[in-house]
Amino acid sequence: MRSAAVTASAVPVAHRIGGVTAVVDVPFGLQEAKFVVPATRPGTVGKAEIVGRLRSSGAPLATVLAPAGYGKTTLLARWAQADPRPFAWVALDARDDDAVMFLRSVAMALHRILPLSRQVLDALSGPGGPTLTSRVPRVGSALATVERPLVLVLDDLHEVASTSCLDVLAALLDYVPEGSQIAVASREAPALPLGRWRAQGRLDEIGVNDLRLSQEEARLLLAAAGVELDAGASAALVERTEGWPAGLYLAALSLRAGAPASAGAAGFAGDDRFVSDYFRQELLSRLPAAEARFLQRSAVLERMCGSLCDSVLETARSARMLEGLEGTNCFVVPLDRRGEWYRYHHLFGELLRDELERSEPPAVVRTLNGRAMAWCIAHGEQEAAVRYGQAAGETDAVAVLVDALGLPLYYDGRMETLEEWIGWFGEEELTRYPALAVYGAWLRMLTGRHAEAERWLAMAERATSTIPLSDGSASIEPWVANLRACMMRDGVEQALVDGDLALQRLPPESAWRPAALVVRGAVHALSGAEGRATDDFSAAVKTGLAFGSADVVFVAEAELALLALKRGAWTEAGERARAAVALVEDTGLGDYSTSAIAHVVAARVALHEGRREDGRAALARAHRLRPLLDEGIPWLTVQVGLELTRAHLALADPGAARTVFEESERILALRPQLALLVDEMRELRGHVAATAGPAGSWAMSLTGAEIRLLPYLATHLTFPEIAGRLFISRNTAKTEAISIYRKLGASSRSEAVERAVEVGLLERSIYPPAASFTLDG
Numbered sequence: 166m167r168s169a170a171v172t173a174s175a176v177p178v179a180h181r182i183g184g185v186t187a188v189v190d191v192p193f194g195l196q197e198a199k200f201v202v203p204a205t206r207p208g209t210v211g212k213a214e215i216v217g218r219l220r221s222s223g224a225p226l227a228t229v230l231a232p233a234g235y236g237k238t239t240l241l242a243r244w245a246q247a248d249p250r251p252f253a254w255v256a257l258d259a260r261d262d263d264a265v266m267f268l269r270s271v272a273m274a275l276h277r278i279l280p281l282s283r284q285v286l287d288a289l290s291g292p293g294g295p296t297l298t299s300r301v302p303r304v305g306s307a308l309a310t311v312e313r314p315l316v317l318v319l320d321d322l323h324e325v326a327s328t329s330c331l332d333v334l335a336a337l338l339d340y341v342p343e344g345s346q347i348a349v350a351s352r353e354a355p356a357l358p359l360g361r362w363r364a365q366g367r368l369d370e371i372g373v374n375d376l377r378l379s380q381e382e383a384r385l386l387l388a389a390a391g392v393e394l395d396a397g398a399s400a401a402l403v404e405r406t407e408g409w410p411a412g413l414y415l416a417a418l419s420l421r422a423g424a425p426a427s428a429g430a431a432g433f434a435g436d437d438r439f440v441s442d443y444f445r446q447e448l449l450s451r452l453p454a455a456e457a458r459f460l461q462r463s464a465v466l467e468r469m470c471g472s473l474c475d476s477v478l479e480t481a482r483s484a485r486m487l488e489g490l491e492g493t494n495c496f497v498v499p500l501d502r503r504g505e506w507y508r509y510h511h512l513f514g515e516l517l518r519d520e521l522e523r524s525e526p527p528a529v530v531r532t533l534n535g536r537a538m539a540w541c542i543a544h545g546e547q548e549a550a551v552r553y554g555q556a557a558g559e560t561d562a563v564a565v566l567v568d569a570l571g572l573p574l575y576y577d578g579r580m581e582t583l584e585e586w587i588g589w590f591g592e593e594e595l596t597r598y599p600a601l602a603v604y605g606a607w608l609r610m611l612t613g614r615h616a617e618a619e620r621w622l623a624m625a626e627r628a629t630s631t632i633p634l635s636d637g638s639a640s641i642e643p644w645v646a647n648l649r650a651c652m653m654r655d656g657v658e659q660a661l662v663d664g665d666l667a668l669q670r671l672p673p674e675s676a677w678r679p680a681a682l683v684v685r686g687a688v689h690a691l692s693g694a695e696g697r698a699t700d701d702f703s704a705a706v707k708t709g710l711a712f713g714s715a716d717v718v719f720v721a722e723a724e725l726a727l728l729a730l731k732r733g734a735w736t737e738a739g740e741r742a743r744a745a746v747a748l749v750e751d752t753g754l755g756d757y758s759t760s761a762i763a764h765v766v767a768a769r770v771a772l773h774e775g776r777r778e779d780g781r782a783a784l785a786r787a788h789r790l791r792p793l794l795d796e797g798i799p800w801l802t803v804q805v806g807l808e809l810t811r812a813h814l815a816l817a818d819p820g821a822a823r824t825v826f827e828e829s830e831r832i833l834a835l836r837p838q839l840a841l842l843v844d845e846m847r848e849l850r851g852h853v854a855a856t857a858g859p860a861g862s863w864a865m866s867l868t869g870a871e872i873r874l875l876p877y878l879a880t881h882l883t884f885p886e887i888a889g890r891l892f893i894s895r896n897t898a899k900t901e902a903i904s905i906y907r908k909l910g911a912s913s914r915s916e917a918v919e920r921a922v923e924v925g926l927l928e929r930s931i932y933p934p935a936a937s938f939t940l941d942g
Contacts, residue, residue, distance in 0.1 A: 198500035199256045200274050202245045202318075209239050209389070210382045210410065215375050216244050219348070224369040225341040226362060227348040233512035234411020235376040237350035241318050244348075251278040253317045257324045258467070260548070263581040264296040264329035265289065271317065271337065272304050278315060281307050287753025290577065297332050297890070298876035299756040302928075305340030314344030321511070322351035329581065331356055332890070335881045338367070358881070377408030386410065390417035411512050419448045444516045445523075459486055461524070464517035465533045465556070467549070468500060468508045476540040477533055531557045538562065555589060561632070564590070564598040569635040571604045572676055584608055592624060599628030599641035606648055610797040611758075618797070622648060636675035643670035647681045650688060653799055656838030660688045679709040679717040686724060687800050691840040695728060702728075715752040716759060719745040723763040727804070730766065735773055742767040746783075755786070758793035762801060765808040772815050784812055785925025788865060791825075792873030799836035803829050807845055810853065813865065819856035821865035826853045828869055863908050864924040871908075874901045875921055878914045 219227055229237045245252040253274035261267045269289045272281060285303045308317075319334070334349070335357055341347055349355070362368040378386065380396075383403045387394060394402065406412035449457050463474050463483075471484025487507050490497040496513035500506040509517065522530060534557035541550035547566055554563040567586045574583040587595075587605045595602040606621035625645050638644065643666060649655070650663035664685030671678050686701030702721040709717035726741030745763035749755055768783035787809060794802040806829030813822035826849065833839065833846055867875065877887045888898040902914075909924075911917035921927040 196500075198506065199258075199270060200254055200277055202252055202254045203238055203242045203256075203498070205239060205242050205246065209243075210236065210378060210386055211243055212236070212240055212376070212382075213243075215240060215371060216247050219244050219369065219371070220248050222346070222369040225346055225367050226338055227346055227369045227371065228354075228359070229348065229350040229371040229376075230352075230354055231371075231373045231376050232352055233515070234409060234414075234510075235373060236410045237376070238320055240371070240376065241320060241348060241350055245316070245318070248316065250345075251313070251315045253278055253315055255317075255319050257319060257321045259324055259552075260582075262325045262327050262330060263579050263585075264327065264333055265300070265578040265580075266582065267325055267330040268296060268300055268304060268333050271319070271333075274317065275304070275308065275315075279307070279311055284753065288756065290753070295876075296329065297336060297880065301333055301336045302876075302879070305337050308337065308345070309340040309342050311342060311345060314342070316345065317347045319347065319349045322349045322355055323353055327581065328356070328890075332880075332882070338362075339881055376410070378403065378410055378413060379408070383408070383413050386413055387417050390414060390421065392417045392420050415444060415448060419451065441516055441519050445520055449520060456486070456490075459483070460490075461517050461521045462533055464509060464514050464521055465530065465553075466537060467552075468506055470506050472544075473537065473540050477536045479536075535559055542566075551586060560590075560594065564594075564601060565632070565635075567604075568598070568600040571600065571635075575604075575607070580608055580612075595621070595624045596628045597630050598632065599625040599630055600632075600634055600644065602628065603641065603644045603648060610648075610652060613795055613797065615796055618652075619654075622652075636677060637672040638670065638675060640670075643667045643675075643681075644677065647671070647677055647684060650681075651684045651798060653688075653836060653839065657688055657691050657840040658838075661685070661692065664688050676712060676714075679705050679712055679714045682708060683717055683721050683724070686721065690724065690728065691800060691842060693841055695732075699725065699728060715748055716754055716757055719748040719752075719754070719763050720759050722748070723766050726766045726770070727762070727808070730769060735770065738766070739770045739774070742770045756790075758790055759798075759801065761787045761790040761794060761805045762808075764790075765805050765812065768812050769808055772812060777816070780812065781816070782925055784809065784865065788867070788872060788926060789928075791828075791869040794869075796832050796835045799832055800839055800842065802832050803839060803842045803846070806832070807842070807849060810849060814852055814856065818865055819853075820863055822853055822856060824866045824868055826850070863910075864920070864926060867905060867908055867926070868901075871901050871905050872926065874898065875905060875917070876927060878902065878905070879918045879927070 229240060231237055245254070253271075255261075255270045255274045257267075257270065261270050272285065272289055275281060276286070281304075285307050288300050288303045317337075322334075325331070334347070334355075338347060359368060363370075380400050380403050384394075384399050387399065387402075402413065402416055406416065449460070452460070459474075459478065459480075462478050463469055466473060466477065469483075469487060471482075471487060474483030474487065475481055484505075487497060488504060491499055491504075491507060496510045498508050498510055500508060508514070534553045538550045538553035538557055538559060541547065541553060547570055551563055551566045551570070554566060563586075567583075571583060574580070583604065587601050587608075590598060590601055595605070602621050602625035606618045606625065609615070609618035609621060622645065625641055625648075628641055630641070634641065634644070646663040647667035650660045650667060653660045664681065667681045668678070668685060671681060682701050682705035686698045686705060689695075689698035689701060702725045705721035706718050706725075709715070709721065722741050722745035726738045726745065729735070729738040729741060742763065746767045749757075749760045749763050754760055764783045764787040768780045768787065771777075771780035771783060787805065791805075794805055796802065806825050810822045810826045810829070813819075813825065830846065830850075833843065837843070874887065874891065877890065880887075882890065884898045884902065885895045888895045891898065893901075902917075906912060906917055909917050909920040911920050918927060922929050
């Protein structure tokens with residue numbers, strides 16, 4: 166559950182608004198250097214003709230595609246200097262290969278020049294729903310309403326390869342307003358519908374041929390690097406390198422270091438396998454030994470500062486070395502204005518790492534990464550430590566780090582990153598590190614992969630490890646017991662045993678305690694022990710507030726409201742329900758699956774008080790979350806289903822009542838030992854059966870599967886692509902879409918989206934009716 170102790174600290178971002186500097190807190194921290202337009206060095210080639218072409222382009226997307234060393238970043242930086250529009254810049258890296266992190270980086274870049282609302286920023290800082298259909302529209306709608314055209318640059322797009330990230334980019338393109346553009350630089354063509362966009366006139370493409378240097382441009386580059394060649398030698402060098410800027414620059418450095426002119430980049434181009442040999446023979450071999458050693462060994466680092474290099478290389482005065490390298494060549498890139506942090510130019514770094522691995526034993530590389538991990542741990546950079554530790558083969562240390570970061574990553578919405586890290590460990594290793602197996606089981610349970618969740622839970626149950634756990638627990642037993650209790654796979658009686666064990670053995674400072682109290686409270690409620698349930702839910706509110714666990718608190722408040730409602734204490738139920746919904750809204754957790762219980766109880770209260778429109782609005786919000794509720798947390802799913810059924814019966818919506826009730830029955834068939842919920846289902850079945858006719862809100866009779874597909878209708882994805890994202894067949898996607906059209910009284914995707922916005926199944930503020938939708942299949 167979300168905790169203040171594990172949530173990223175807010176970062177103030179300053180904006181100039183009407184001549185006044187306003188500071189807006191961003192609820193997540195990112196490196197400032199990622200969002201700064203790189204300075205262009207003296208002597209870099211301007212490519213004025215290409216810059217002019219980009220400036221005059223009306224296409225919403227511009228791609229700059231070429232291998233490493235072709236000056237893609239320099240071209241975009243020159244464009245930013247020449248264009249009057251503001252540039253929102255993102256330098257992507259491997260950490261952005263997570264849909265939430267990718268979108269967060271985009272939002273941060275936009276926020277620096279276009280202040281985003283608190284609602285948009287909060288939607289990116291918690292677990293929430295699917296990124297493509299819940300988070301992207303919020304950022305996209307903000308982009309669509311910019312008053313002044315801008316350019317969003319995504320540099321090094323090849324660093325993000327996941328389908329989820331590329332879907333985010335493609336979806337954002339539909340929100341780009343007239344006069345604005347998205348520009349991407351990548352070493353290779355991304356897996357995007359470029360052909361479709363090209364045919365639609367939405368794409369401007371810059372490639373290798375545009376970026377090759379002419380003889381005059383090459384002469385300017387060589388002169389800036391301190392090398393003067395006669396016209397014949399210069400022309401020969403351009404021919405041998407095929408105008409590859411990095412090849413020319415490597416040749417210039419080697420000539421400056423003393424290589425004969427005849428050796429100048431003899432016979433290689435940008436993708437030639439001999440580049441590494443040339444780099445080693447003609448450049449590294451001519452540098453002072455200490456400098457070459459520094460370059461090679463520091464290349465294991467993603468970014469560098471003097472202190473980090475001193476620790477990794479076991480040397481001194483690294484800061485001075487970095488400063489000198491930055492001043493003498495273009496392969497060391499400054500990352501801040503203070504001259505503290507640097508990185509290597511990507512191509513140069515790759516060449517150095519290749520040479521390090523060729524010339525040093527693997528143990529040396531592991532040792533360097535291990536020292537980097539130790540420095541990062543000592544300086545509070547745990548996420549960087551995880552990656553260095555993985556490269557160093559420090560399995561035990563990495564397991565401890567991932568355990569400590571597991572809850573923070575989950576509550577930060579970065580499940581893709583957490584799943585990647587856990588995926589590094591094999592089944593045998595997971596039994597040695599049971600905390601990771603528990604995290605894996607939770608992730609799978611919450612994302613509908615129940616068979617896998619059972620397997621991962623079994624691995625944790627078999628564990629005999631005594632490695633200390635991040636929350637101070639003496640063993641994995643209370644973690645496993647809490648998960649078993651939540652899943653209720655063996656019925657309520659066993660869940661109570663597990664819930665008691667979890668709370669007996671979890672330390673007072675454990676971040677798992679608030680959630681464990683909610684789970685045991687639910688078990689007591691299902692057992693008919695209302696007093697004990699009330700005690701546990703009340704304790705969960707108190708403990709959750711102390712931990713800053715907003716999602717625990719609103720679930721506990723909603724459960725207390727539900728207990729009050731069942732005993733006829735409608736005043737208390739209303740107070741509790743309003744408190745739960747207010748907390749959901751204040752914390753931006755409206756897309757979190759468990760907020761459904763808060764909305765549906767609020768709807769029941771509103772209908773009891775005669776506020777039918779308020780009740781319908783609350784029901785619509787609960788319906789949006791139905792696809793996220795399944796047998797993973799069966800008791801909560803059935804609770805929501807029963808209360809939705811009762812609400813729709815009160816509204817004379819028999820179609821909606823039957824649909825939701827039947828889905829709840831399917832969950833109960835999978836988890837049949839849910840005590841009082843079984844009795845409630847039996848009693849309610851008669852009321853549902855007694856209703857007749859299609860009267861009422863036909864839109865609310867959409868099934869959970871149809872509601873899951875509904876927001877994808879507002880994206881760029883075709884039906885086959887939607888089917889792939891949802892792991893269903895193309896025919897199923899088509900069938901569900903046709904059913905949606907029928908129930909919403911629509912004849913097309915765009916009309917269905919507009920109707921869904923009207924009835925509240927899609928949020929009006931983030932799915933504007935004027936948005937551009939893909940109409941074909």
